Amino acid sequence: MTQIEFYDTRTRTRRPFEPLEPGKVGIYTCGPTVYAEQHVGNLRSRLFSDLLKRFLQSEGFEVTHVINITDVGHLVSDADEGEDKMEAAARKAGQTAEEIAAHYTELWRKDGIAVNCQPPEHNPKATEHIAEQIELGQRLEAGGYLYRIEDGIYFDTSKFDRYAELAGLDLEGQAEGARIGVTEGKRNPSDFAVWKFAEEGVQRLQEWDSPWGRGFPGWHLECSAMSVRYLGERFDIHTGGIDLSTVHHTNEVAQSECGYDCHPWVQFWMHNEFLALPGDEKMSKSKGNVKTLNDLIARGIAPLAFRYFFLQAHYRQQQNFTDEAIQAAAKGFKRLQKIALDLESVEGEGDPAVQAPYYERFREALADDLNAPRAMAVVWDVARSDDLAEVDRRDLLRRFDPVLGLELGAPAETAAEEAWETDPRIDDLVAQRTTARQAKDWDTADRIRDELAAEGIEIVDSPEGPRWRRTSE
Numbered sequence: 001m002t003q004i005e006f007y008d009t010r011t012r013t014r015r016p017f018e019p020l021e022p023g024k025v026g027i028y029t030c031g032p033t034v035y036a037e038q039h040v041g042n043l044r045s046r047l048f049s050d051l052l053k054r055f056l057q058s059e060g061f062e063v064t065h066v067i068n069i070t071d072v073g074h075l076v077s078d079a080d081e082g083e084d085k086m087e088a089a090a091r092k093a094g095q096t097a098e099e100i101a102a103h104y105t106e107l108w109r110k111d112g113i114a115v116n117c118q119p120p121e122h123n124p125k126a127t128e129h130i131a132e133q134i135e136l137g138q139r140l141e142a143g144g145y146l147y148r149i150e151d152g153i154y155f156d157t158s159k160f161d162r163y164a165e166l167a168g169l170d171l172e173g174q175a176e177g178a179r180i181g182v183t184e185g186k187r188n189p190s191d192f193a194v195w196k197f198a199e200e201g202v203q204r205l206q207e208w209d210s211p212w213g214r215g216f217p218g219w220h221l222e223c224s225a226m227s228v229r230y231l232g233e234r235f236d237i238h239t240g241g242i243d244l245s246t247v248h249h250t251n252e253v254a255q256s257e258c259g260y261d262c263h264p265w266v267q268f269w270m271h272n273e274f275l276a277l278p279g280d281e282k283m284s285k286s287k288g289n290v291k292t293l294n295d296l297i298a299r300g301i302a303p304l305a306f307r308y309f310f311l312q313a314h315y316r317q318q319q320n321f322t323d324e325a326i327q328a329a330a331k332g333f334k335r336l337q338k339i340a341l342d343l344e345s346v347e348g349e350g351d352p353a354v355q356a357p358y359y360e361r362f363r364e365a366l367a368d369d370l371n372a373p374r375a376m377a378v379v380w381d382v383a384r385s386d387d388l389a390e391v392d393r394r395d396l397l398r399r400f401d402p403v404l405g406l407e408l409g410a411p412a413e414t415a416a417e418e419a420w421e422t423d424p425r426i427d428d429l430v431a432q433r434t435t436a437r438q439a440k441d442w443d444t445a446d447r448i449r450d451e452l453a454a455e456g457i458e459i460v461d462s463p464e465g466p467r468w469r470r471t472s473e
């Protein structure tokens with residue numbers, strides 16, 4: 001059997017994958033900052049970690065997947081400057097940071113269900129692990145890595161020899177190019193905040209006591225502290241978008257390797273490339289050019305068609321999010337689903353010996369640094385094969401599906417349907433709104449929509465008619 005090989009960002013090599021503990025794999029994925037709705041680029045990152053998990057499960061590993069929820073400390077600028085994204089969003093919406101976090105966490109969870117991502121084994125929130133973060137800060141302080149300046153406690157990156165290793169950073173170049181305006185008192189441009197002080201006279205929504213004074217943790221600290229809590233001091237795979245490698249992940253490594261005196265902290269760093277909009281403009285929430293899963297649903301694209309689209313590119317290649325590509329994927333997905341559904345009515349038993357080489361080609365593709373497009377080519381070979389008996393095609397698609405997560409044999413859009421809810425009272429109100437709209441009674445329609453919004457319920461006008469979902473718990 002072909003050995004599984006993954007590309008590791010830190011060593012810049014492909015290496016055979018062996019977990020630290022035989023049979024078990026720990027994966028940590030940097031999750032959403034819950035101040036805005038996730039866009040399809042963020043979803044690519046989520047889908048990548050889900051495919052990785054599903055493949056490893058299909059190889060017989062017991063996977064523990066941790067995805068954190070960043071609900072404090074992520075500042076608008078990576079240079080430890082600017083407002084906290086959560087605070088800014090809360091102020092704008094006139095809500096508490098907790099309300100904002102609950103709202104967007106719920107949307108994130110529902111998007112995950114809609115594209116059939118398995119729920120992570122652990123989904124910890126930064127605000128619920130402040131004690132662990134302080135504990136790690138104290139370890140770093142005891143090790144002599146931290147220093148205090150006016151606005152917080154900083155990590156002195158010059159004290160960690162391997163600081164540049166993960167992302168191959170040019171620290172000298174960074175020092176030369178350091179902008180004026182770098183936080184005053186920082187010893188090196190790359191130093192980062194481990195704890196930020198609450199500003200005198202400014203009432204923050206989120207702040208805690210610490211040995212260093214009242215304030216809040218730096219963004220990077222949460223991932224180091226929570227990964228230890230759920231996966232141990234060293235673990236197998238850390239994933240995230242490639243943009244995180246130079247600052248966030250580099251800082252996570254510094255904290256964890258210095259705090260727990262280990263190396264390498266993570267065996268494999270696996271980073272997904274970006275999902276780009278036409279014109280190569282990077283898609284980001286702050287640029288406002290976002291597309292959400294709901295935008296796609298509203299245009300008649302099933303969430304699982306987006307999953308199919310995701311599977312068409314290798315995770316280390318940039319993928320372009322164009323209308324044509326999405327439409328083509330939606331068509332391809334429908335065709336594949338129809339074939340699989342038709343094959344479900346075939347009766348009889350297949351021949352494992354005939355199926356074996358096809359399954360082996362499928363798993364070989366994924367063992368080759370998770371080459372999803374090549375695996376999909378095998379799926380299509382099987383789906384369209386004239387040589388294979390129908391029972392064998394049926395069985396093979398059934399075997400591929402738990403890895404792909406496309407719900408191939410199931411009636412179309414089941415997973416998408418599960419993302420919607422039913423409740424007689426709310427269904428009735430939504431129906432009343434539809435009737436009011438049809439009668440062009442906009443006042444009534446808007447009043448019902450606002451009433452439901454006040455209860456935390458959002459109406460989505462999907463092609464199958466209006467649906468609703470709860471946006472806070």
Ligand code: AMP
Pocket residue numbers: 030031032033034040041042043044045239240241242243244272273274275276282283284
């Ligand atoms: P955020 O909620 O902004 O902290 O991002 C969550 C995850 O999505 C991180 O792993 C990011 O690296 C990743 N990400 C952000 N934008 C994109 C994009 N356009 N394509 C792929 N991944 C992305």
Ligand code: ZN
Pocket residue numbers: 029030031223248252
């Ligand atoms: Zn992280």
